[in-house]
Structures are given as C-alpha cells and as structure tokens.
Amino acid sequence: MSLATVASRAVNALTADLVTVEVHLAPGLPGWSVVGLPEGAVREAKDRVRAALVQCGYDIPAKRITVNLAPADLPKEGGRFDLAIALGMLLASGQLPRDALQGVEVLGELSLSGEVRPVRGVLPAAIRCQEAGHALLLPSANLLEASRAGSVRLHSADTLAAICQALQGGGLPVHPVPAHGEAVPTAAVNRPDAVNRPDMADIYGQSQARRALEVAAAGGHSLLMTGPPGSGKSMLAARLPGILPRLGHAEALEVGAIASVAGCFDAQEWGIPPFRQPHHTTSAAALAGGGSVPRPGEVSLSHFGALFLDELPEWRRDAIEVLREPLETGRISIARAAGRCEFPARFQLIAAMNPCPCGNLGDAARECHCTPEQVARYRARISGPVLDRIDLHVTVPRVPMEDVVAAGAGHRAARGESSETVRRRVAAARAVQQVRQGTLNAALPARALESVAVTDAASALLLRAMEQLDLSMRAYHRTLRVARTLADLAGEVSVTPAQISEAVQYREAQALR
Incomplete structure (x- = not known):
C-alpha cells in the first residue's frame, strides 16, 4: 500500500x-x-x-x-x-x-x-x-x-x-515574480482610465455638499445627501474616490484579502480604496455576506473605502437595517448552522435620497404633489437608529441654470476646486489623525473622545446644541468626531466653537425630519 x-x-x-x-x-x-x-x-x-x-x-x-x-x-x-x-x-x-x-x-x-x-x-x-x-x-x-x-x-x-x-528534474517551476509594487500603479492617476476619472471640478456650485464630501473623506465619516432629482447627488458620490488618499500596505493587504476571498481581486486596484455601488434591489444577504461557506458582502468589499447607496428609501428595510452594526463597530458577524465567521467592514456610507416620493419637496422651481402622509411614509422607510449612525446630513438643492451656463461658458468661478487639490487636504488631515491616535476620527472609540482637545466655549456650545436638538448620546459622540475632523482640516490643535457650529449644522437636517 x-x-x-x-x-x-x-x-x-x-x-x-x-x-x-x-x-x-x-x-x-x-x-x-x-x-x-x-x-x-x-x-x-x-x-x-x-x-x-x-x-x-x-x-x-x-x-x-x-x-x-x-x-x-x-x-x-x-x-x-x-x-x-x-x-x-x-x-x-x-x-x-x-x-x-x-x-x-x-x-x-x-x-x-x-x-x-x-x-x-x-x-x-x-x-x-x-x-x-x-x-x-x-x-x-x-x-x-x-x-x-x-x-x-x-x-x-x-x-x-x-x-x-x-x-x-529535481526542482520546481520558477517564473519571475514581480517585485513588490511592480506592475501595479504607484498612484491612482496612473491607471489607464485616469483621464476619464470623475473630477470635483466637474461639479457646478454645491459648495455645502462639496464641503461635506471633503469632511467625510478626511475623517472617514458617513454622509447622507438629500435633494431633488438631478441636483448632483450621484455626481458628488462618484467623485469621492478621487479625493481619497491611497491605502497603506497593511490596509491594502486587508482589502486585497477580502477581494481575493470574494473572487474579485484586481492587481490594478492595489492600494486604491474600494468604491462599491450596488443596485437598490440588492438583498440583505448580498450586503452583509454569507452563504453555506460564508463570503464577504458589499459592506466588507467596501472595507477602508466607500459604499454608495443611491435612492436609499427604495432599498428594502431589512437591507438597510443590516448597516446598523458595521456602521457602529466596523465589523460584521455572520452566523450559520455550520459555524460563525466575522469579516471587517470599516466603510464610509455615502447615501442619497429624494426629499419626497416625487422629489420636489422644498424645490423653489417645481411644485411638490405629495401629501404629508406620503412624505412621512417615504422618510419612515429609513429607521431612526440608521439615521442616527450617519454623521453628516446635507441638503443638495437644484443648481440654478445660470450657474450651469456660466460654467459651460468657461467661467472657472462657477466651478470648484479639482479633486487633486481637495485630495491633498484630505491626505494631510488623515496623516494628522494617524499620528495622533492611529486611526481616523470616525473610528475613535467613545473613551478616546474624552481626550479630544475642546475649548470651554466649544464644549458649552455643543452641550447647548444637543439639548436644543434633543439628539442622542451617539449623535453627541459623532458630532464631536466630525468637529475634530473639521479642526484637523483647519490645522487647529483644539476644537473651537466654529467647528462645533459647523458639525451641528450637519445634524440639524436629521433633527428636522
């Protein structure tokens, strides 16, 4: 034998x-x-x-x-x-x-x-x-x-x-192995499709939404954009990858391992933060992951990157609820009869929605035909706990036609900064966070927030805002994280009232729902 x-x-x-x-x-x-x-x-x-x-x-x-x-x-x-x-x-x-x-x-x-x-x-x-x-x-x-x-x-x-x-012959087949980094772009701009990469300069107006997108990128925060159809929500989301800095080696290994297990590894994407955009008919299992032999879902394939959910209220309720735990913990646990496994899911949620079923609520140019009950049912498709976990809420109004015409005529004033300019600021803010705490502000645990430097005036303003808006303790922590990111973008050592005021503004839209 x-x-x-x-x-x-x-x-x-x-x-x-x-x-x-x-x-x-x-x-x-x-x-x-x-x-x-x-x-x-x-x-x-x-x-x-x-x-x-x-x-x-x-x-x-x-x-x-x-x-x-x-x-x-x-x-x-x-x-x-x-x-x-x-x-x-x-x-x-x-x-x-x-x-x-x-x-x-x-x-x-x-x-x-x-x-x-x-x-x-x-x-x-x-x-x-x-x-x-x-x-x-x-x-x-x-x-x-x-x-x-x-x-x-x-x-x-x-x-x-x-x-x-x-x-x-007494040996093993030997093929030349590429050196680390060889045959892999050293920067996103070297990719073959770089000339067609969406750029922030393509966005007309929308200064508040552009600012919110930059803040989200700098601190790894989640963002919900609300506005009428055609206001540029999807365009803004598509430009997030262009302002995100490249991943470090350890992060790239984690992202690459997830893609490898899912069977979608692409060497050309090495070191580039993932950007996933599933359709709103995607099931809860496809978002979370699973199967008889569990595989990572969209929340894990977006690890250290962004997950864009367009038309958020049109998603199935159970699919949206899947986002609760990973948004809070950065991991998702999948239990099946055959066993239990855990996948990393530290992603940025970028979501977009209309203000009402017809999309015209609050639009000065078009009349809304929805009843208050229809609007309430539409917005109730997204639960309060999920909204509470979204750091930035911003309204994206329709861009006036004269601004579009001015930008098309070559007036640079009607356009904003390029993605490369914004990316440099985002990279600088992230570098400060990594040196100070070893992680992005969005991932700071509640205990670490106690050591965040906040001036007395800023602390008093934050407390007063929380009481007036009746926000939760989670919202308090998330507002403080956003304020810390704003301070990093401004080069401030301590959080000042100006940063608290701006961070609270991103919460007011949620409080008014």
Whole structure:
C-alpha cells in the first residue's frame, strides 16, 4: 500500500487554514473516494484529475484510491485541491520523487486538458504560507496576486505537465515574480482610465455638499445627501474616490484579502480604496455576506473605502437595517448552522435620497404633489437608529441654470476646486489623525473622545446644541468626531466653537425630519 501527503489551504472567511491532502492507494476493485467534508465541486475533483493525468501521459493506478482532506471537520469547497490531489496521486504511485514537495504548499484547479486554472483566496493563503515558512506552488494567473503577500517563495506553472517535468528534474517551476509594487500603479492617476476619472471640478456650485464630501473623506465619516432629482447627488458620490488618499500596505493587504476571498481581486486596484455601488434591489444577504461557506458582502468589499447607496428609501428595510452594526463597530458577524465567521467592514456610507416620493419637496422651481402622509411614509422607510449612525446630513438643492451656463461658458468661478487639490487636504488631515491616535476620527472609540482637545466655549456650545436638538448620546459622540475632523482640516490643535457650529449644522437636517 502507498500513501502520499501534499499540503494545501482552504478558504475559511479571511483565513486560509492548512489542509493536508492524503492520497492512499490500496489493492481492491478500482475506484475513487474523496472524504473530509468535501462539497460538490471537491467531490468532482476525481474526474478532473483523472482526465488531466491521462492527457499529460501519466498512468492511473488500477487500485482503490482514497483521498482524505484533513482536518475532517473543516468544510472544503471549490476546485482549489485539484492540483494537490493530482500530485499526491503521482507521488503515491511512484511516478514522481517522494520528497519532491517537501515544504511546499499547493493550490490550483485543473482542466480536463491539464491546464492549471486560477482559484480564489490566494492572497490569504500566501500570507499564511509565508508565516509557516513554506513555499507556494500555484497557477501562473495567481502569481501577481500572491506576490502582494511579501517575501513568500512562489512557484507557478500553466500546466500540470510543466510542473511534473520540473519535479522530475529535481526542482520546481520558477517564473519571475514581480517585485513588490511592480506592475501595479504607484498612484491612482496612473491607471489607464485616469483621464476619464470623475473630477470635483466637474461639479457646478454645491459648495455645502462639496464641503461635506471633503469632511467625510478626511475623517472617514458617513454622509447622507438629500435633494431633488438631478441636483448632483450621484455626481458628488462618484467623485469621492478621487479625493481619497491611497491605502497603506497593511490596509491594502486587508482589502486585497477580502477581494481575493470574494473572487474579485484586481492587481490594478492595489492600494486604491474600494468604491462599491450596488443596485437598490440588492438583498440583505448580498450586503452583509454569507452563504453555506460564508463570503464577504458589499459592506466588507467596501472595507477602508466607500459604499454608495443611491435612492436609499427604495432599498428594502431589512437591507438597510443590516448597516446598523458595521456602521457602529466596523465589523460584521455572520452566523450559520455550520459555524460563525466575522469579516471587517470599516466603510464610509455615502447615501442619497429624494426629499419626497416625487422629489420636489422644498424645490423653489417645481411644485411638490405629495401629501404629508406620503412624505412621512417615504422618510419612515429609513429607521431612526440608521439615521442616527450617519454623521453628516446635507441638503443638495437644484443648481440654478445660470450657474450651469456660466460654467459651460468657461467661467472657472462657477466651478470648484479639482479633486487633486481637495485630495491633498484630505491626505494631510488623515496623516494628522494617524499620528495622533492611529486611526481616523470616525473610528475613535467613545473613551478616546474624552481626550479630544475642546475649548470651554466649544464644549458649552455643543452641550447647548444637543439639548436644543434633543439628539442622542451617539449623535453627541459623532458630532464631536466630525468637529475634530473639521479642526484637523483647519490645522487647529483644539476644537473651537466654529467647528462645533459647523458639525451641528450637519445634524440639524436629521433633527428636522
């Protein structure tokens, strides 16, 4: 009897747990069995592996073949174990040297022709592989993704035949691994679509909304824009990515790991804060994440970036309520019968809505035909606790036509600053926050707010505003965080009455609902 083991990795939330692929050949009627809690795609691996081995000219032993994926209580899914099973078969049958894969972990799906196809979750696997001091053998299509992990030793190939040829020669296939940062843009402006990137200079007027967007970007705050159709709410939201600074290496690794597990990793997006814009028909499960083997949802795919929800009252109530916990904690916990997992979800919520069903309430140019009851029902689709968790509430009025014409005629005064100018201020404010507290102001815990420097006059003004507007303790804390961001943008050491006054203005719209 012959036995061979090959190391691999399974996807389990954002971790990549070690899986030992054991291939056992025993006398008896020829047949295959795959055990170790495999799901459908893993059980089908035997057919893909058999065809790939035959196409590459290797023999299938006429024995009873048992493939065990240990540990047995860890769910396994996808085709990521195909390559490990195929190589384990060749090791067990003596067609490859028995110690050929010592200290090497293997990932990859096989086609029937023996091509090695990419798999998801490679970046977390590469990180764990590096921590274990192992090398990683993977598909060539995943090579750039795995190289983001750091100094892990990587080996890749396009076909099973190329891998076996290298192993028979006493080595492993070696492809040049790009240096860290190579083939990845060093700045967002270097991307191929940079010339078409939305710019803040395209926005006519809307000085208050532009200011609120800058404040939101500087402190990582959530923002709700309310205004009639065509006032520019979606245009403003689309320009948020252009004023956000690039992510640090640790943040980029977290964001990249989430995208890798979700199967949407893009090397061209490395270091760029994500911006997600799901349709309002998106379900609560798609927002939160989940599944029999849980995958990250939109709130996690927006981690360290922004999640834009347009037409907020048109979203299903249960989908909006999903946002409560991640907006407060920056994480989302998903519990299923098979287990529980947690994903990071430190995102900025950028939302937009009309003031009423017809959209014309408060518009000086158009008449609103909605009854007070219709307006109340429309606004009640968003619960008070969700609104309470949104830091900035701003009204976006319709832009007067004369301003649009003036801007179109080339009068720069009718336009605002460019995204690059705003981005520099946002980056400077964020740098101050990182030095002072190691996190953005929006993520400051309540206890840390006690140490925020506030002048006596500013403190008295904030207390008076909270009493007059009858806002909650959560609103108090969030208003103070916004005021701290305003002070950082102004270069102030302490929060002054001017910053408190502006921060309270962003809460008045909520209080008047």
